[in-house]
Amino acid sequence: MTTARQLHSPLADLDSLTSQHRKAIGQLREFARDVIAPTAARRDGAPLGTVEWDLVEEAQALGGLRMGLPEALGGLGFTAEGLGYTLEEFAAADPGFALILGATGLFQTPVMLSNDDRLTSEYLLPFLGDQPILGCNAVAEELNGTDLVLATNAEHAVDMTTAVPDGDVYRLTGKKKYITNAPVARYATVMANIEGHPGSTGLTCFVVDLQWAGVERGTTHDKLGYRTAPAGELIFNNVEVPAENIIGGPSGGWDLNTTIGNITRVTCAAIATGIARHSLDHALAWATSRRQGGKFLFEHQMSARKIADMAASVEASRALWTKAARLVDNSLPVPEFEPAIAKMVADKAAIDNANAAMSLIGAQAFQRDDEMERIMRDSFGPRIYEGSPEALAMTITAHLCK
Amino acid sequence: MNVPHVLDRVAAAGSALNFARIESAISGDPWFHAAGMDGSLTVAVRGDQLPERYLHALRAFRFAQYVDFGWVDRDAAKRAGRFTDASSCAPHREFHHLVIDRTSGRLAAYLALSSPDVFGLEVDYPIDVTVDMAGTIPREKIWEGKRLVRRADLGRSQLGRNAPWWTLVAITQVLESLESAGQFQLLIADGATSGSAAMLRSLRYAVTTLPTLPHPQNRDGVLGPMWRQPETAVAYSAQLTQETPPVIEDLTKFLRSSRPGSVRDYLALRTQGPSSAEGNLIHA
Numbered sequence A: 001m002t003t004a005r006q007l008h009s010p011l012a013d014l015d016s017l018t019s020q021h022r023k024a025i026g027q028l029r030e031f032a033r034d035v036i037a038p039t040a041a042r043r044d045g046a047p048l049g050t051v052e053w054d055l056v057e058e059a060q061a062l063g064g065l066r067m068g069l070p071e072a073l074g075g076l077g078f079t080a081e082g083l084g085y086t087l088e089e090f091a092a093a094d095p096g097f098a099l100i101l102g103a104t105g106l107f108q109t110p111v112m113l114s115n116d117d118r119l120t121s122e123y124l125l126p127f128l129g130d131q132p133i134l135g136c137n138a139v140a141e142e143l144n145g146t147d148l149v150l151a152t153n154a155e156h157a158v159d160m161t162t163a164v165p166d167g168d169v170y171r172l173t174g175k176k177k178y179i180t181n182a183p184v185a186r187y188a189t190v191m192a193n194i195e196g197h198p199g200s201t202g203l204t205c206f207v208v209d210l211q212w213a214g215v216e217r218g219t220t221h222d223k224l225g226y227r228t229a230p231a232g233e234l235i236f237n238n239v240e241v242p243a244e245n246i247i248g249g250p251s252g253g254w255d256l257n258t259t260i261g262n263i264t265r266v267t268c269a270a271i272a273t274g275i276a277r278h279s280l281d282h283a284l285a286w287a288t289s290r291r292q293g294g295k296f297l298f299e300h301q302m303s304a305r306k307i308a309d310m311a312a313s314v315e316a317s318r319a320l321w322t323k324a325a326r327l328v329d330n331s332l333p334v335p336e337f338e339p340a341i342a343k344m345v346a347d348k349a350a351i352d353n354a355n356a357a358m359s360l361i362g363a364q365a366f367q368r369d370d371e372m373e374r375i376m377r378d379s380f381g382p383r384i385y386e387g388s389p390e391a392l393a394m395t396i397t398a399h400l401c402k
Numbered sequence B: 001m002n003v004p005h006v007l008d009r010v011a012a013a014g015s016a017l018n019f020a021r022i023e024s025a026i027s028g029d030p031w032f033h034a035a036g037m038d039g040s041l042t043v044a045v046r047g048d049q050l051p052e053r054y055l056h057a058l059r060a061f062r063f064a065q066y067v068d069f070g071w072v073d074r075d076a077a078k079r080a081g082r083f084t085d086a087s088s089c090a091p092h093r094e095f096h097h098l099v100i101d102r103t104s105g106r107l108a109a110y111l112a113l114s115s116p117d118v119f120g121l122e123v124d125y126p127i128d129v130t131v132d133m134a135g136t137i138p139r140e141k142i143w144e145g146k147r148l149v150r151r152a153d154l155g156r157s158q159l160g161r162n163a164p165w166w167t168l169v170a171i172t173q174v175l176e177s178l179e180s181a182g183q184f185q186l187l188i189a190d191g192a193t194s195g196s197a198a199m200l201r202s203l204r205y206a207v208t209t210l211p212t213l214p215h216p217q218n219r220d221g222v223l224g225p226m227w228r229q230p231e232t233a234v235a236y237s238a239q240l241t242q243e244t245p246p247v248i249e250d251l252t253k254f255l256r257s258s259r260p261g262s263v264r265d266y267l268a269l270r271t272q273g274p275s276s277a278e279g280n281l282i283h284a
Helices: A011-016 A019-044 A054-061 A079-095 A093-116 A118-125 A151-156 A253-289 A303-330 A336-366 A370-379 A389-400 B006-016 B052-069 B076-079 B119-123 B129-134 B158-180 B194-203 B224-228 B244-256 B263-270 B274-283
Strands: A135-138 A162-166 A169-180 A188-194 A203-209 A216-218 A231-242 B032-035 B040-046 B094-101 B106-113 B142-145 B186-191 B206-209 B233-238
Touching: A011 A019, A019 A054, A019 A079, A019 A093, A019 A370, A054 A093, A054 A389, A079 A093, A079 A253, A079 A303, A079 B032, A093 A118, A093 A135, A093 A169, A093 A203, A093 A253, A118 B006, A135 A169, A151 A253, A162 B186, A169 A203, A188 A231, A188 A253, A203 A231, A253 A303, A253 A370, A303 A336, A336 A370, A336 A389, A370 B106, B006 B052, B006 B076, B032 B158, B040 B158, B052 B094, B052 B106, B094 B158, B106 B158, B119 B129, B119 B186, B119 B244, B129 B142, B129 B186, B142 B158, B158 B194, B158 B244, B158 B263, B186 B194, B194 B206, B194 B263, B244 B263
Parallel strands: A135 A188, A162 A188, B142 B186
Antiparallel strands: A162 A169, A169 A231, A188 A203, A216 A231, B032 B040, B040 B094, B094 B106, B106 B142, B186 B233, B206 B233
């Protein structure tokens, strides 16, 4: 039997990071490989909405729920690049677990961008304790998908969650859908349209404690993949939110939404790369142990080509997301083009590699108890999250055709 | 409006912080470590032994207790954007004495000890510590205790009774260690005369209070209500005496047990001799 070389993201890639960050990333990656990966199938098959809190607590102890918080606030202070390396590793183990951490970061990012000491004290402080607390970013709605991704579509949004000003507070009414961590999160950033503005042109970001009166958790979604991360609806029934909990000012939601989307596409691309890598690792393990026609599968030319294409996809995806991450870390405004390209290529790599691995492994991969079944389902996650290829194409061509 | 005032929300977040895993995060050995039958875990550590996040969490907890005690002017704090307590000095010049409720992982009491360039007493009172309190003691051997805080919602449980005393047992251990290393001679602090100064006296510290009143302007600003309490705070100094270690030893035994009664009463009765204290409490 020939040994397959596992394609973990090479440590050499971490050279651009500080030694403290390298150490923290190393600990989280080890946790992902040694603890999360071997238990992924268990979480995938668990009853809907189950969260393995003991493992989330382990991740929290290593800093997994405060990766992006600045060191001055007690966080790990990861850059987009550091986050990407960490989430790629979690995605190669269990992308749903990566998403639990990532969605919490999605809540924290606008709070950090607010540069408001009060919001920071109230809503980031709880992440410093040992009890794991999750956050979420509530944007999508039943009738509003791309109309909340592309600013040019803003006026076409319908039946938006509405914020009605009432003295020192705003009253939020409406329903958010497809929100990762919604069934279990403590805090949310909620994008609502201020009453009187057409479509979503009055989009505004509110920080909401999901324990406040009027907040209801709706349906928990029965998703195809990423089943470790519960997702669902958040219903707001005339929820009173202090005006001081607005980030970016009234009607400032679109700028924030676009910026966060551009940042998050990088980590989403890293997660897609992790899934693509997982398919490759799984296929390699098979191709280097399975013999047909008197030789290993990888020695057959057609199979070799498949494996080479998969490896090239992983490397290309990583090259693109690391380039985008470095730009996000070092330029203002946050770039749109590179994160969109990275995400579009990486999500295709995730699906293509799962497809290729299915073909290469054959009947064994078609069994429910084979890991490929889960990888195949998970591979479609990055296609949907943070903008479909159709939405990304609009961003990319807008940049090229200015 | 249904949503509580922002200071109350910040305080609730600060009080709810969980420290259940702190032991595994301490680098090196703690300076003091004790588990009690009251469900407490008491540890004393130097600031540079803790990850930064715990230092933030401790300051947030202390500020939260100030809010709960009514020591913070809510609107002034909101205007000033002050939602946590400030750090007074570098981590290696600060000690933290924590009493953790092992059941919930939340803090029960907390006391900080520091050696800053400028002492808090010199800011809050017209005092020059070197001139007015130290005598011949060099400044680098003076350590300042911050206000001891106990979580407000602990109630009359045994842990609630013991928690402040555990911090004093821990701080005494730290001061004795610092003294042995030639780094401590004088503790300075302030508070109500019936509060920490009286507690230290009962532990046989040599306590000297100063007649100097706090700056009148303290009554304004974010912590104004702290200075408008019925009992005026006094600045004081305290030194370990030969009688302190045996008192601490007995107190530790008392706290470790599940015996009922007031700790102050126990310490008062102890002056009549250990057997007298035992007898009175057993029949209390």
